[in-house]
Amino acid sequence: MLNWFRRCPSPQRLLEYARRHASVWVARHVQRCPKCRQELERLYQEEELVALWSDRGNDVDESTRTRLLLRCQQVAREVGADQLGDRPPVRTRRNGCHPPAP
Amino acid sequence: MAFEMPSTSATMLSGLRAGQEGAWDRFYAIYAPIAYRFARKRGLGASDCEDVVAIVMRNLLVAFRRGLVVDYSRGRFRNYFRAVVNHAISQQLKRTGRDGELDPQTLAESQPARADREVARLEARELVRLCVEQLKATYPRPRDVVIFERYVIHEEPPARLARLFNVSRARIYAIRHEVLAALKQYMAEQRAEFGMDAEGDSAC
Numbered sequence: 001m002l003n004w005f006r007r008c009p010s011p012q013r014l015l016e017y018a019r020r021h022a023s024v025w026v027a028r029h030v031q032r033c034p035k036c037r038q039e040l041e042r043l044y045q046e047e048e049l050v051a052l053w054s055d056r057g058n059d060v061d062e063s064t065r066t067r068l069l070l071r072c073q074q075v076a077r078e079v080g081a082d083q084l085g086d087r088p089p090v091r092t093r094r095n096g097c098h099p100p101a102p
Numbered sequence: 103m104a105f106e107m108p109s110t111s112a113t114m115l116s117g118l119r120a121g122q123e124g125a126w127d128r129f130y131a132i133y134a135p136i137a138y139r140f141a142r143k144r145g146l147g148a149s150d151c152e153d154v155v156a157i158v159m160r161n162l163l164v165a166f167r168r169g170l171v172v173d174y175s176r177g178r179f180r181n182y183f184r185a186v187v188n189h190a191i192s193q194q195l196k197r198t199g200r201d202g203e204l205d206p207q208t209l210a211e212s213q214p215a216r217a218d219r220e221v222a223r224l225e226a227r228e229l230v231r232l233c234v235e236q237l238k239a240t241y242p243r244p245r246d247v248v249i250f251e252r253y254v255i256h257e258e259p260p261a262r263l264a265r266l267f268n269v270s271r272a273r274i275y276a277i278r279h280e281v282l283a284a285l286k287q288y289m290a291e292q293r294a295e296f297g298m299d300a301e302g303d304s305a306c
Contacts, residue, residue, distance in 0.1 A: 012275050046282050052230040053285075054255045060135040064148070068138060071152055072130040072159045079163040 008036055018043035115179060118166045130159065132228040136221060137187045144191050150198060157190040158183075180221040233288040241284060249274060250281040 009017065009026050017026040018040055030036045060068075117125025137158045141151035162170075162183075172179050241247050249267055252258045253274055260274040269277075 012271070015275065015278075049230065049282065049285065049289075050254050052227050053234055055227055060138055064138065064152075065131075065135060067152060068134040068155050069127070069130055071156050072134055073127075075156050075159045076126060076163055079160055079167065 006032075008033060011039075014039060015043055018047060115166075115172065118162075119169060121167070126163075128232075131232060132225060133183065134159065135228060136183075136224045137190070139224065140184075140187050141191050141194070144195070146191065146194060146198070150194050154187070154190045154194050157193060158186050161186050161190070178218060180218045180225075184218075184221055229289065229292060230285075233285055233292055236288050237281070237285055241281070246277045246281060249277050254278055254281075 006029070009023075009029060013023065013026060014036060017023050017030075021027070030040055114125055114129065118129060134155050137155045138151045141154040142148075146154065172182055238244075238247055245267070249263055249269075253260055253263055260271050263269075263274055264271045
């Protein structure tokens, strides 16, 4: 019985444990085995990455993202024109040209 | 935590100040959805939220063009960003005649420490999203990405997937490992490109 607890679980079993914590003997083994504890720590970090991948809660859909990007690029063009003064001057008949409207 | 983002990239901030188009496009990809989410959370409608994003980006563009220097003694860029977003939301609420609607919870969230954590969490999520897109577009074995998503994201039993895709169960576990390794690699590259491993420098 004791030997059974001492044997390290397979990588697959450890992964299943990291995801579900559904095995009592793996839990007991991990408490005693620094190597498996370290591996489990690495798996937990991967699970955090997985959680970010799958985090769809309150998400912004693709069409909104595209609209936002286009809107931002439009704002950038406007700011660029305002800040750098590269908007073409508007010619008038009387005095040649005048600065662009703000 | 593996995906901790210690500070908003000093490199990225320099790129924004220099007006690099690539830096701005990536900035929009990460921060526009964050600003949008905050505005949604305050109860604004979709088009008002888009206006908030436009106001935020306009203010930031102007600030960076004028050589914005983040005063790290007063907070990180994230705090500054959150303050700009809150200001834009307030402006939009006023414009829509809803400025009397104050939610104490969102006010609490605007406290620097909480704002920093919240923006950091959303930054990490957006960065992963960018890298997942990149991975899906370029991974040499697209079928493995499908298997990965079904096994890891949708939690389908590996035995069933092994039967369905005619691979061994061990291969399913190996695919998980390989795809995550590739994703980590993309993350590392993005972080390096953004300079995300560096703490904010004094120039920002």
